[in-house]
Amino acid sequence: MVFIIVIIIIILWYIATKKRKNNTNTNDYDSYNNNNNNDNNYSYNNNGTNDFQRYDQTRKSDADIQNELNKIMQKDPEFFKEDFVSKVNEMFMFIYSAWEKRDLNLLRVYETDSLFNLHKGMINEYIQNKQINMLDNICIRNIRLIDANSAPSYDSITVKVTATLNDYTIDEDTKRVVDGSKTQISEFTEIWTFIRKGNVQTKQTHNINQCPNCGAPLDINSEGECSYCRTVVTKGDYGWVLSNIEQVD
Numbered sequence: 001m002v003f004i005i006v007i008i009i010i011i012l013w014y015i016a017t018k019k020r021k022n023n024t025n026t027n028d029y030d031s032y033n034n035n036n037n038n039d040n041n042y043s044y045n046n047n048g049t050n051d052f053q054r055y056d057q058t059r060k061s062d063a064d065i066q067n068e069l070n071k072i073m074q075k076d077p078e079f080f081k082e083d084f085v086s087k088v089n090e091m092f093m094f095i096y097s098a099w100e101k102r103d104l105n106l107l108r109v110y111e112t113d114s115l116f117n118l119h120k121g122m123i124n125e126y127i128q129n130k131q132i133n134m135l136d137n138i139c140i141r142n143i144r145l146i147d148a149n150s151a152p153s154y155d156s157i158t159v160k161v162t163a164t165l166n167d168y169t170i171d172e173d174t175k176r177v178v179d180g181s182k183t184q185i186s187e188f189t190e191i192w193t194f195i196r197k198g199n200v201q202t203k204q205t206h207n208i209n210q211c212p213n214c215g216a217p218l219d220i221n222s223e224g225e226c227s228y229c230r231t232v233v234t235k236g237d238y239g240w241v242l243s244n245i246e247q248v249d
């Protein structure tokens with residue numbers, strides 16, 4: 001339950017942040033959208049609609065989604081939808097595990113700057129409060145691809161993930177449950193949007209525990225830089241990164 005509230009706060013904060021970011025000029029994905037309005041294939045943040053309802057209002061048909069996936073495949077012959085879905089499955093478990101461990105280094109590698117900074121704030125709050133948000137028995141029930149966009153500069157794919165888990169928060173010393181229920185299984189649905197630069201080629205051999213660039217064991221600092229190859233790997237230059245999470249009722 002706490003995790004759901006956290007996600008809602010994150011989304012609201014994220015929307016507010018995006019509005020502020022429209023006026024900044026960083027290399028981040030958010031500013032890309034706002035500075036390239038002529039790129040009609042990639043207009044997530046330009047329509048100004050309520051993010052919570054966006055997918056109901058603007059959802060593409062399956063044929064249109066497939067058309068965008070075909071465009072990605074033309075650029076990247078090693079991209080396959082089935083592999084992508086299985087990668088999402090892996091990333092979902094990876095990120096949830098990092099969240100539960102309160103491990104900011106692990107969380108860092110597959111999240112864009114803005115999403116990471118939001119999660120970092122929430123995790124630091126758990127650490128300060130000496131609490132751990134436990135996410136037991138996570139089981140992904142369904143992953144459905146609900147949107148895709150391919151543009152020369154950026155690709156994006158959005159999936160709807162339905163999963164079940166036991167979501168509760170404990171005191172780190174006493175292990176006493178302070179919120180949620182250890183025994184109640186809850187189902188939830190989240191919409192995850194992944195992005196990458198438009199020229200990235202899928203590396204079939206990449207393992208989720210490796211740097212997406214050099215393949216060294218993951219050791220990514222808070223700026224997203226790998227300690228081995230000194231490359232920033234969190235902007236989608238080397239593979240898919242998570243740029244947005246929306247909670248669905």
Ligand SMILES: [Zn+2]
Pocket residue numbers: 211212213214215216226227228229230231
């Ligand atoms: Zn590296």
